[in-house]
Amino acid sequence: MSETAGDRAREGAGASLVPPEAWELVGQQIGPGNPVVVHANEVERFCKVIGEDNPIFFDEEAARASVYGGRPMPLTFPLTRFDSGDERSFHVPLHATRRVRGEDELIVLRPIKVGDAVRARTRLVDIQEKTGRSGSLVFLKFETEYLLDDDEVAMIVRTTIVRR
Amino acid sequence: MDWKPGAELPPLVVGPMTTEMLVRWTAAAEDYNPIHYDQAFAKEQALPDVIMHGPYKLALLCRLLHRELGAHGWIRRIQVRYTGMDVPGDVLEFGGRVERAEDAGGERWALVSLYARNGRGATTVQGEAEVVIRIGESG
Numbered sequence: 001m002s003e004t005a006g007d008r009a010r011e012g013a014g015a016s017l018v019p020p021e022a023w024e025l026v027g028q029q030i031g032p033g034n035p036v037v038v039h040a041n042e043v044e045r046f047c048k049v050i051g052e053d054n055p056i057f058f059d060e061e062a063a064r065a066s067v068y069g070g071r072p073m074p075l076t077f078p079l080t081r082f083d084s085g086d087e088r089s090f091h092v093p094l095h096a097t098r099r100v101r102g103e104d105e106l107i108v109l110r111p112i113k114v115g116d117a118v119r120a121r122t123r124l125v126d127i128q129e130k131t132g133r134s135g136s137l138v139f140l141k142f143e144t145e146y147l148l149d150d151d152e153v154a155m156i157v158r159t160t161i162v163r164r
Numbered sequence: 165m166d167w168k169p170g171a172e173l174p175p176l177v178v179g180p181m182t183t184e185m186l187v188r189w190t191a192a193a194e195d196y197n198p199i200h201y202d203q204a205f206a207k208e209q210a211l212p213d214v215i216m217h218g219p220y221k222l223a224l225l226c227r228l229l230h231r232e233l234g235a236h237g238w239i240r241r242i243q244v245r246y247t248g249m250d251v252p253g254d255v256l257e258f259g260g261r262v263e264r265a266e267d268a269g270g271e272r273w274a275l276v277s278l279y280a281r282n283g284r285g286a287t288t289v290q291g292e293a294e295v296v297i298r299i300g301e302s303g
Contacts, residue, residue, distance in 0.1 A: 042192075045192050046192045046193065048192075049185075049188045049189055049192040049193075050189075050220070050223045050224060050227055051178070051224075051227060052223075052226075052227045052230065054227075054230045054231065054234070054235075055235070056230075056235055062235060063235075065235060066235035066236070067235065067236060067237060067238055067298055068238065072238075074223065074226065075223075075226055075239060075242065076193070076219050076222050076223040076226060077193075079193070079195075079219045079222075080193050080194055080195035080196075080217075080219060081193065081194045097209075098209055099197065100199075100218075100246070101217075101218040101219070101246055102245065102246060103243070103244065103245045103246065104218065104219065104222055104242075104243070104244050104246075105241070105242070105243035105244075106222075106239075106241065106242050106243075107240070107241045108238070108239060108240050108241065111238060
């Protein structure tokens, strides 16, 4: 009897990169972690690195006259900055050594501004394992909420991390 | 620019990318996965070279939008899929197009499709954004 796709799928499942203790983390949340203060000099350095020259990020007066009413934080500023509470701090035990970012979605509920202290909390929303030609890929879907001092959620980031 | 359906955002061209640019992003964003700055490590991971960070490309798409929004509009949502790798030497073009727009309450809401493409012809980011502009002030 020849090997069928079903046989291969079962074989693949036997070599899953996702151990049982990883599946148990789906739905769990970490954080809020330590706050990160959005310092003006770090925002300026960040903007210079990406070549951002919109005065709203540099000039207090221009920012006050803008729709923001103050200097906004660049949306991508916090994505990889936290030491706790964010997606990078969420340890999911996998039989995988490689990690790349697959997708990001940023939803702004209230603009975060220079001077704000922000905390992150992250939920592992889903794990999907898919088998392709180059082997198994694991898609980790996280949702990180960025909170201001009053515990109001100012931004939501949905990230898919691909592991193999 | 006019945030009307069909309007194209004038592309933003960045590059050629260098390892130094990736290291500068690594430090400024605290984005320390060594695949972005350690070539030997990247090659051990079967990558062609150090690769550009996804959020760096996302940040450049935000820069493109902010250039057009000026002081009068803000990004309400931005969503991207990283569909390919960019490496040192690549010249990247970031662009977009207004797909839909609606006016309400003195504001215009627009849905913009977004892309990043490198000089090798690969589209390495695909996405979309929702922006909100105060009516009568854009341009």
